[in-house]
Amino acid sequence: NHPFTVNKQGHLEIGGIDSVSLAKKYGTPLYVYDVQMIRNNCRAFVNTFKKMDIPAKVAYASKAFSSIAMLQVMKQEGMYLDVVSEGELYTALQAGFPTEKIHLHGNNKSIAEIRMAIENNIGCIVVDNFQEIQHIRSLLKDYNKQMDVLMRVTPGVESKTHQYIMTGHEDSKFGFNLQNGQAEDALLKMIDDPYICFQGLHCHIGSQIFETDRFILATNMLFQALKMWKQQYNYVPNVLNLGGGYGIRYTKEDAPISYAPFIEELVYEVQKQAESLAISMPEIWIEPGRAIAGNAGITLYTIGSMKEIPGIRNYIAVDGGMTDNLRPSLYQAKYEAVLANKADWLVEKNVSIAGKCCESGDMLIWDLPLPAVSQNDILAVFSTGAYGYSMANHYNRFAKPAVVFVENGKDKLVVRRETYKDVTRHDLSFE
Ligand code: LLP
Numbered sequence: 001n002h003p004f005t006v007n008k009q010g011h012l013e014i015g016g017i018d019s020v021s022l023a024k025k026y027g028t029p030l031y032v033y034d035v036q037m038i039r040n041n042c043r044a045f046v047n048t049f050k051k052m053d054i055p056a057k058v059a060y061a062s063k064a065f066s067s068i069a070m071l072q073v074m075k076q077e078g079m080y081l082d083v084v085s086e087g088e089l090y091t092a093l094q095a096g097f098p099t100e101k102i103h104l105h106g107n108n109k110s111i112a113e114i115r116m117a118i119e120n121n122i123g124c125i126v127v128d129n130f131q132e133i134q135h136i137r138s139l140l141k142d143y144n145k146q147m148d149v150l151m152r153v154t155p156g157v158e159s160k161t162h163q164y165i166m167t168g169h170e171d172s173k174f175g176f177n178l179q180n181g182q183a184e185d186a187l188l189k190m191i192d193d194p195y196i197c198f199q200g201l202h203c204h205i206g207s208q209i210f211e212t213d214r215f216i217l218a219t220n221m222l223f224q225a226l227k228m229w230k231q232q233y234n235y236v237p238n239v240l241n242l243g244g245g246y247g248i249r250y251t252k253e254d255a256p257i258s259y260a261p262f263i264e265e266l267v268y269e270v271q272k273q274a275e276s277l278a279i280s281m282p283e284i285w286i287e288p289g290r291a292i293a294g295n296a297g298i299t300l301y302t303i304g305s306m307k308e309i310p311g312i313r314n315y316i317a318v319d320g321g322m323t324d325n326l327r328p329s330l331y332q333a334k335y336e337a338v339l340a341n342k343a344d345w346l347v348e349k350n351v352s353i354a355g356k357c358c359e360s361g362d363m364l365i366w367d368l369p370l371p372a373v374s375q376n377d378i379l380a381v382f383s384t385g386a387y388g389y390s391m392a393n394h395y396n397r398f399a400k401p402a403v404v405f406v407e408n409g410k411d412k413l414v415v416r417r418e419t420y421k422d423v424t425r426h427d428l429s430f431e
Pocket residue numbers: 061064082105165167204206207208243244245246287288289290291327331386387391
């Protein structure tokens with residue numbers, strides 16, 4: 001069910017390369033990306049808008065996976081880029097990403113972040129709160145520059161996803177509230193500003209979403225406000241940014257999704273609403289992260305110790321865990337996996353994959369059907385390309401794994417494995 005093949009030796013292949021040989025060459029845990037798949041994911045979004053002949057911008061939400069190589073691929077694909085921090089912006093600059101195609105997000109942007117955005121002439125800041133309007137305006141004035149700005153609003157829509165990755169509901173830390181007049185106040189503060197070029201609204205309702213109806217509902221909420229604002233202030237937006245959040249397939253429980261009809265439905269809705277307001281169609285921006293990087297990445301681990309509790313469970317431990325994939329312990333996220341060196345073997349029984357952190361919650365997969373497992377087998381976990389490396393951490397002083405890109409039958413190390421020297425780099429002696 002996953003888009004990878006098995007070679008003659010019965011090994012899992014990614015991008016035409018034997019994953020078992022990659023594990024040998026680079027060690028494990030190892031993140032491996034199929035670059036062609038990343039490119040195809042970008043093109044699916046961009047081409048859908050192109051086919052519909054709709055002015056649109058597709059920005060990659062770099063929080064899903066940010067590294068210089070990844071952002072270079074995004075640059076090659078002509079994508080726009082969403083960054084949420086100085087670190088993500090810094091990475092984009094290091095990757096030589098065109099700054100006018102970068103959009104800055106964040107619910108608590110520092111002065112330094114805003115300065116960095118202005119100094120580098122990035123394309124747009126998505127303003128999140130009243131303090132920020134003040135900061136952006138006064139900094140722009142100091143620099144005597146103008147900048148495009150969108151206003152992030154919370155439309156009051158609950159998305160059907162894990163509570164931790166919902167963002168559009170009323171009680172959210174993000175954005176201006178659309179229902180209680182906050183967004184309107186913000187509009188009035190920005191609409192005629194000489195430095196802030198106010199371009200329109202942004203909303204992101206959450207992540208790993210499969211139902212179009214939530215996006216449609218959010219769009220309707222935006223248009224309810226726009227209708228009022230048109231009547232009262234003759235305000236018409238140039239841009240509507242509908243965020244990211246497109247779900248991907250992690251396990252067979254996830255509905256397979258084709259983004260083209262999803263986007264089409266959304267565009268038709270915006271068209272319909274714009275027509276009913278008698279305004280011209282705003283440019284549509286979207287910000288997929290997971291849908292670009294998620295299914296293109298796998299993680300390879302080496303199987304270590306095994307513990308059988310007869311009649312209860314088989315624990316199989318791997319050489320990584322919540323340090324390289326926090327999602328199962330943080331969101332109870334589910335994954336599928338195979339033994340990369342026995343990809344053509346028949347499944348024997350259900351086992352549970354344990355991480356090696358000192359934490360009972362460090363379980364990567366519960367009840368995974370696998371063939372007979374031996375020590376040193378290589379486990380390949382699918383769809384770890386988004387929010388895997390980007391949420392990796394040093395718990396138990398683990399070093400972060402390496403990242404390898406594979407394309408056209410060639411593999412290339414794009415993030416080197418950390419050493420323990422890296423891990424202790426900032427420690428200072430107290431003796
Ligand atoms: N735009 C905005 C404003 C966002 O806040 C996000 C995600 C995205 C775009 C991209 O969403 P995506 O297309 O990747 O779903 N760590 C969590 C996901 C947190 C997402 C936060 N914001 C996870 O691993 O599921």
